[in-house]
Amino acid sequence: MSTMKRKFRITDDGPFEALRILASIGIALIVTLVVLAFVSKQPLADFIRLLTYPLSKPSYFGYVLVKVIPLTFAGLATLLYFRTNLFNLGTEGVFYISGIVATIFAINPIFMTGNSVIDSMIPIVMATLFGGVISLIPGLISLRYKADEMVISLMMNSILFGIGYFILKNFLAVGGVNGTASPNFIKTARLQNLIPKTQVHTGFIIMIITVILIYVLLYKTKLGYAIRMTGINANFAKYSGMGAFGMFMAVHFLAGALGGMGSSVELLGMYQAFTWTVLPGLGFTGALMAMLGKNDPIGVLIAAFGISYLRASAQLLANDLPYIDIKMISIVEVILTLLISSQFFLRKWRSRQLLKEEKKNG
Numbered sequence: 001m002s003t004m005k006r007k008f009r010i011t012d013d014g015p016f017e018a019l020r021i022l023a024s025i026g027i028a029l030i031v032t033l034v035v036l037a038f039v040s041k042q043p044l045a046d047f048i049r050l051l052t053y054p055l056s057k058p059s060y061f062g063y064v065l066v067k068v069i070p071l072t073f074a075g076l077a078t079l080l081y082f083r084t085n086l087f088n089l090g091t092e093g094v095f096y097i098s099g100i101v102a103t104i105f106a107i108n109p110i111f112m113t114g115n116s117v118i119d120s121m122i123p124i125v126m127a128t129l130f131g132g133v134i135s136l137i138p139g140l141i142s143l144r145y146k147a148d149e150m151v152i153s154l155m156m157n158s159i160l161f162g163i164g165y166f167i168l169k170n171f172l173a174v175g176g177v178n179g180t181a182s183p184n185f186i187k188t189a190r191l192q193n194l195i196p197k198t199q200v201h202t203g204f205i206i207m208i209i210t211v212i213l214i215y216v217l218l219y220k221t222k223l224g225y226a227i228r229m230t231g232i233n234a235n236f237a238k239y240s241g242m243g244a245f246g247m248f249m250a251v252h253f254l255a256g257a258l259g260g261m262g263s264s265v266e267l268l269g270m271y272q273a274f275t276w277t278v279l280p281g282l283g284f285t286g287a288l289m290a291m292l293g294k295n296d297p298i299g300v301l302i303a304a305f306g307i308s309y310l311r312a313s314a315q316l317l318a319n320d321l322p323y324i325d326i327k328m329i330s331i332v333e334v335i336l337t338l339l340i341s342s343q344f345f346l347r348k349w350r351s352r353q354l355l356k357e358e359k360k361n362g
Contacts, residue, residue, distance in 0.1 A: 098130055
């Protein structure tokens, strides 16, 4: 018996979401062009340059790729929270304190073996485990005392930063500007260069593997199924076989572990020493990546690449065109977030299209 192929319709959920994202991107870029019209004598030329500049040199495109790494890790951590209806923005605090943990191991010869693979993995593994464990705290408080997850996560950011900065200032810092830089990481602890004449390091491979693993976790495992279903129905965890407490703790641990891994990979790949004196701001950025990526690991990677591309282009162009900077790209990010997260964007258009299809088929 032959089966009829289902006719493609732009109003179906998948195609419609793709249309919303493309329309959002188009509107955000148009707004960017409008802004350039007020500050540039040649807005169209500068707009085209903004969109193409990272492609002009391999080193520039390499800069885009390394900026993708922390954004992807932050997005992966946050999407796990969002999948279970938890609005947790604690990734930046975890990034900071886990970076301190990675630094403790990366500057101490006693933990080093002389093998670059082992020596770089030791601080990454320790930061990953620490990030997972420390992230259990807001989960426990939220479940035990029915406290608001977002408030707890924001408070934890300040607490973890305070503790981390205290350790940096009093136990790790060496002489230098304000005494807020650790000793240099041991050479074998740093991640190796992956593409010659660029800054791309082996952390890029770790990121790709992590995206694949989170995809498998979400779509091919029992825990992932429980996470996805709980996002649809909050009571599902009670009937998933593992219990709500176990699942929520697993989500907090995994999200924190991703934050710790992302922090250590960023430090060992891009820095000579720990020099962070402020929070990295990846809590809100992680939320942006998760929303733009529709809480899907592959979507997060694509979103991180798009945002990193624009950010890198703006930073690379800043010396030649001072009116193009990261603040301009933040306009694009805000517009994308508002449009993609809005349930009303293009909803009337979709309703009209569905009505036309019903009349045509009726």
